[in-house]
Amino acid sequence: MKAKARDSCWAVFSKLGILTLYSQYIFSVLMFVVKYKDIFTFNVELHKINTRHKLDLHVLSVNLTTVQK
Secondary structure, X not given: OOOOOOOOHHHHHHHHOOOOHHHHHHHHHHHHHHHOHHHXXXXXXXXXXXXXXXXXXXXXXXXXXXXXX
């Protein structure tokens, strides 16, 4: 398959059936979360309130600027 210098990479990758680098990163992060889901905390584990976000992963909020940097 010949692609010109100004052709979109997405179209070429789609024809070849491979993921872009960005898509590969997202896929690998999702596979890590699925494989090691027991090390993550879900919102339902913190409180028993029936909300629509109860099955989302709990994100720790940090207020210290040294930790945020």
